Amino acid sequence: MVPHVVVIGGGFGGLAAARVLTGKPVRVTLVDRRNHHVFQPLLYQVATATLSPGDIAAPIRWILRKASNVRVLLGDARTVDVVGRRVVLTDGGVLEYDFLIVATGARHAYFGHPEWEEHAPGLKTLDDALVMRRRILLAFERAEREEDGARRLELLTFVLVGGGPTGVELAGTLAEITRQTLRNEFKSIDTTRARIVVVEAGSSILASFPDDLRDAARTSLGRLGVEVRENTMVTSIDAHGVDLMSGDAVERVAAGTTLWAAGVAASPLVKTLGVPIDRAGRAVVESDLSIPGRPEVFVVGDAAAFLHRGEPLPGVVQPATQGATHAAQTILRRVRGEMPRPFVYRDLGNMAIVGRASAIADLGWIRFSGLIGWLAWLFLHIAKLIGFRNRVVVLIEWAVAYVTFQRGARLITGNDRSTKWPQ
Amino acid sequence: MVPHVVVIGGGFGGLAAARVLTGKPVRVTLVDRRNHHVFQPLLYQVATATLSPGDIAAPIRWILRKASNVRVLLGDARTVDVVGRRVVLTDGGVLEYDFLIVATGARHAYFGHPEWEEHAPGLKTLDDALVMRRRILLAFERAEREEDGARRLELLTFVLVGGGPTGVELAGTLAEITRQTLRNEFKSIDTTRARIVVVEAGSSILASFPDDLRDAARTSLGRLGVEVRENTMVTSIDAHGVDLMSGDAVERVAAGTTLWAAGVAASPLVKTLGVPIDRAGRAVVESDLSIPGRPEVFVVGDAAAFLHRGEPLPGVVQPATQGATHAAQTILRRVRGEMPRPFVYRDLGNMAIVGRASAIADLGWIRFSGLIGWLAWLFLHIAKLIGFRNRVVVLIEWAVAYVTFQRGARLITGNDRSTKWPQ
Numbered sequence: 126m127v128p129h130v131v132v133i134g135g136g137f138g139g140l141a142a143a144r145v146l147t148g149k150p151v152r153v154t155l156v157d158r159r160n161h162h163v164f165q166p167l168l169y170q171v172a173t174a175t176l177s178p179g180d181i182a183a184p185i186r187w188i189l190r191k192a193s194n195v196r197v198l199l200g201d202a203r204t205v206d207v208v209g210r211r212v213v214l215t216d217g218g219v220l221e222y223d224f225l226i227v228a229t230g231a232r233h234a235y236f237g238h239p240e241w242e243e244h245a246p247g248l249k250t251l252d253d254a255l256v257m258r259r260r261i262l263l264a265f266e267r268a269e270r271e272e273d274g275a276r277r278l279e280l281l282t283f284v285l286v287g288g289g290p291t292g293v294e295l296a297g298t299l300a301e302i303t304r305q306t307l308r309n310e311f312k313s314i315d316t317t318r319a320r321i322v323v324v325e326a327g328s329s330i331l332a333s334f335p336d337d338l339r340d341a342a343r344t345s346l347g348r349l350g351v352e353v354r355e356n357t358m359v360t361s362i363d364a365h366g367v368d369l370m371s372g373d374a375v376e377r378v379a380a381g382t383t384l385w386a387a388g389v390a391a392s393p394l395v396k397t398l399g400v401p402i403d404r405a406g407r408a409v410v411e412s413d414l415s416i417p418g419r420p421e422v423f424v425v426g427d428a429a430a431f432l433h434r435g436e437p438l439p440g441v442v443q444p445a446t447q448g449a450t451h452a453a454q455t456i457l458r459r460v461r462g463e464m465p466r467p468f469v470y471r472d473l474g475n476m477a478i479v480g481r482a483s484a485i486a487d488l489g490w491i492r493f494s495g496l497i498g499w500l501a502w503l504f505l506h507i508a509k510l511i512g513f514r515n516r517v518v519v520l521i522e523w524a525v526a527y528v529t530f531q532r533g534a535r536l537i538t539g540n541d542r543s544t545k546w547p548q
Numbered sequence: 549m550v551p552h553v554v555v556i557g558g559g560f561g562g563l564a565a566a567r568v569l570t571g572k573p574v575r576v577t578l579v580d581r582r583n584h585h586v587f588q589p590l591l592y593q594v595a596t597a598t599l600s601p602g603d604i605a606a607p608i609r610w611i612l613r614k615a616s617n618v619r620v621l622l623g624d625a626r627t628v629d630v631v632g633r634r635v636v637l638t639d640g641g642v643l644e645y646d647f648l649i650v651a652t653g654a655r656h657a658y659f660g661h662p663e664w665e666e667h668a669p670g671l672k673t674l675d676d677a678l679v680m681r682r683r684i685l686l687a688f689e690r691a692e693r694e695e696d697g698a699r700r701l702e703l704l705t706f707v708l709v710g711g712g713p714t715g716v717e718l719a720g721t722l723a724e725i726t727r728q729t730l731r732n733e734f735k736s737i738d739t740t741r742a743r744i745v746v747v748e749a750g751s752s753i754l755a756s757f758p759d760d761l762r763d764a765a766r767t768s769l770g771r772l773g774v775e776v777r778e779n780t781m782v783t784s785i786d787a788h789g790v791d792l793m794s795g796d797a798v799e800r801v802a803a804g805t806t807l808w809a810a811g812v813a814a815s816p817l818v819k820t821l822g823v824p825i826d827r828a829g830r831a832v833v834e835s836d837l838s839i840p841g842r843p844e845v846f847v848v849g850d851a852a853a854f855l856h857r858g859e860p861l862p863g864v865v866q867p868a869t870q871g872a873t874h875a876a877q878t879i880l881r882r883v884r885g886e887m888p889r890p891f892v893y894r895d896l897g898n899m900a901i902v903g904r905a906s907a908i909a910d911l912g913w914i915r916f917s918g919l920i921g922w923l924a925w926l927f928l929h930i931a932k933l934i935g936f937r938n939r940v941v942v943l944i945e946w947a948v949a950y951v952t953f954q955r956g957a958r959l960i961t962g963n964d965r966s967t968k969w970p971q
């Protein structure tokens with residue numbers, strides 16, 4: 126019987142591992158609690174009504190349809206029993222393994238304030254993106270019907286907590302929507318006067334980028350009318366806004382919509398491995414990405430704390446795919462009786478969009494900003510998107526959005542607890 | 549002050565009325581509880597994962613952006629006070645009117661069995677379609693993990709209650725998905741053996757079509773492996789299937805997924821008008837579509853019972869747009885001091901899709917079936933879809949689906965009460 130490899134998670138890490146193991150002398154079971162892989166770097170475009178969920182997602186089962194030694198299951202892993210070598214699912218199902226790759230990613234975390242989640246949703250899944258989209262679009266509809274001037278200003282204020290790529294990308298797109306897409310569609314409000322505030326606790330937005338690119342991003346955001354508050358902490362969040370603290374100064378920003386793009390924490394499954402975890406809940410891994418004392422169990426991507434130049438690898442695509450590829454290759458080496466090798470991360474660079482036709486890109490050997498950065502971003506994201514159909518449709522959506530300023534997916538659907546209006 | 553016309557509903561009727569009134573000497577307020585218009589004839593394609601919600605919907609506000617005398621509001625009308633001439637919204641808002649057009653459509657209705665809804669969702673809104681999509685896709689995922697043979701067969705059985713166009717279109721698409729799209733993607737189940745049953749209480753499916761087209765449809769469905777049960781009543785529905793009765797014979801069909809495409813009832817707002825309603829809750833209207841004794845209040849589309857050749861007009865697009873156009877024109881006549889004219893319905897025909905490259909179309913003077921019917925259907929639906937972007941994207945989705953058998957929107961998102969699995 127060939128060894129059984131269980132991969133938990135169908136994100137960038139899990140898929141990369143499955144691809145390395147396809148056609149090799151192992152049986153693979155990939156389990157995910159969703160039926161689809163999501164292209165997370167474009168989630169913010171679903172949240173801001175540019176793209177439809179179907180444009181940036183594909184069924185995991187379809188992606189791996191030609192991998193005859195890979196079985197795809199829909200299921201939610203609750204615990205790992207590293208001694209019994211088995212994964213237990215929430216519905217009681219059990220998957221026994223010879224090798225395990227944990228690629229379960231991270232959720233947003235609220236720094237010990239879980240009560241903030243209701244008022245400041247985060248962005249990790251398609252369902253999260255639909256909640257954000259609903260809240261953003263409802264804010265304008267409510268403002269249109271609001272007769273009280275102060276409340277109307279509040280409804281037209283958007284606070285983004287966190288000045289990393291997600292916060293900046295959301296802010297830039299919101300600026301374009303309010304300044305262009307929605308202008309002239311409302312009779313009582315002027316959407317171009319909407320206030321957009323990015324709050325960053327650290328000394329700079331986009332901390333992972335070099336100084337000159339951060340300056341370029343700040344200039345772009347300023348031109349879009351986005352307020353950037355650096356060195357500023359959020360001390361409370363409720364349904365009507367946020368309290369900020371900068372040094373000794375405190376400030377209240379009345380805002381109808383607050384969106385979370387700050388802390389993340391590794392998936393709770395990691396805790397059940399029984400190994401040391403860091404403050405963000407990530408498993409501290411060995412040099413080959415296995416966990417201490419269990420060379421057959423690997424943790425990759427956002428769920429792992431792997432130090433690179435003294436810092437844990439960031440929660441983006443490259444560390445996840447490279448780590449998962451390494452873990453899968455290590456499994457194949459061990460199946461062949463070879464020794465594992467240490468994981469070496471290759472930093473391929475860093476990109477972020479800062480509004481219409483403007484992006485920053487740091488590829489190490491070269492840096493771009495503005496239009497060239499944007500074209501590089503566009504090319505890379507289309508090339509990496511899974512599925513021919515998705516590429517074509519996304520290109521059309523972007524072309525239409527660019528030329529007409531319109532958005533293809535301005536739908537308010539579903540409902541969440543705190544926005545049961547007006548249904 | 550020019551007269552104020554309130555239009556309730558942004559479906560085909562409400563939009564047609566707003567268009568007639570655009571630029572005319574009236575102020576118009578269109579209120580809908582959703583921010584988007586839905587192209588309902590294609591809802592079944594969202595339910596079956598071919599199209600994304602954004603492909604068949606457009607923001608009402610955007611559709612009417614150039615209509616400077618039309619205001620669009622998001623709000624849920626609860627009651628009409630015909631004496632005080634005002635509409636009261638669920639959030640307490642009030643809209644006073646000089647003329648009112650009620651175009652609130654219909655919901656599915658369960659013939660006195662509201663408890664069936666949980667087990668047999670219907671299809672009237674985008675949210676309904678996403679619930680159906682979730683249930684259909686989950687059925688296969690559950691079957692893949694099911695070890696009990698009988699239960700697996702149950703999960704691979706789909707019952708469509710109602711043999712009208714929606715039931716037939718859902719059945720045909722389900723057949724294509726199970727026979728083509730999903731084959732080879734599962735390791736434990738053979739999706740091509742899924743059972744699809746259409747149950748029709750009347751003597752024939754597609755009762756509104758002539759005999760020869762119904763025969764053609766029955767042949768098409770048979771070729772697709774769809775079981776058609778005519779003269780068969782559903783006597784109960786639960787989570788594990790349906791009970792059927794045909795004459796004296798009773799039968800239990802074990803089915804994991806039951807979908808409702810049978811009865812509808814007019815929106816409950818109609819009751820608050822205080823006029824006679826028929827069994828389906830529709831207002832009985834005068835010859836000009838106004839309600840008895842209130843010449844300034846009109847009811848159109850699915851919410852009205854207007855007799856044409858002795859039968860109420862069916863709940864499809866043409867009666868809604870023609871009726872709303874007539875009501876709006878009648879308002880303009882009255883503003884000009886002219887007499888109202890009676891509404892005369894022009895029957896432009898009837899179409900239904902019955903699987904891949906096959907449809908039936910009855911245009912009165914000519915009938916099509918098979919490929920030519922399908923091309924006619926395709927052309928008409930693309931032409932009527934609102935928004936250039938939507939037309940292009942839908943054409944691409946259809947081309948990809950036709951050539952590759954793949955579906956662009958196979959995503960399980962959201963959750964509803966009875967399918968909290970496996971989260």
